[in-house]
Amino acid sequence: MKEPSHTIITISRQIGSGGAYIGQKLAKQLNIGYVDREIIAQVAKEFSLLEEDLESIDEKTPSFWQSIFQSTICSPDVYLPPQLFVPSEEAIFKVETKIIQGIAQEKSAIIIGRCGSHILREYPNHLSIFLHADGDFRQKRIQELYHTSKKEAAIMMEQSDGERARYHQLLIGTPWSDALQYDLCLNTSKIGIDNTIALICETIQYKNQKRA
Secondary structure (H helix, E strand, O other), X not given: OOOOOOOEEEEXXXXXXXXXXXXXXXXXXXXXXXXXXXXXXXXXXXXXXXXXXXXXXXXXXXXXXXXXXXXXXXXXXXXXOOOOOOOOHHHHHHHHHHHHHHHHHHOOEEEEOXXXXXXXXXXXXXXXXXXXXXXXXXXXXXXXXXXXXXXXXXXXXXXXXXXXXXXXXXXXXXXXXXXXXOOEEEEHHHHOHHHHHHHHHHHHHHHHHHHO
């Protein structure tokens, strides 16, 4: 089979490190797709669920699903079916894996989270990235993005890191922040957001030159 000519970039990231922003800027600069809600929509369709119920499922604890469905019974007037289907994390991950593999075969794209670095680890034109940052930098970004207090931002950081680490360990069996799993591990608070984007672009150019 002929090797695909397009490029896939997967970005794993700590909350507050600028991962989504960097991914979007990279997609625009490289003129390639930015894949996030597309995966959510396809997975939701597969399980006949609403997109908003799936939007935050990735890298979350099992209690995430419980909170979604428990919140629907706050009113006695709300009708719930006798049995409500809740897909397991493993089932969702299996569907996401097929979707991500399909995207990699079809087009150049940047994929955020969802263990994409592992799913596409054997893909020839794949660059896997892990973005992290110092605590103060992350906390400030979270406060600005989510309009939270310093205390709330700290709680969000702790919960998000724990949930993503658990999710990765459960489905992949390796530590989420292990540098050996990624091609690039970048501290965005040390080198800056713009420099991070420039460095990734330079790396892509270098890989393309080697492949040519």
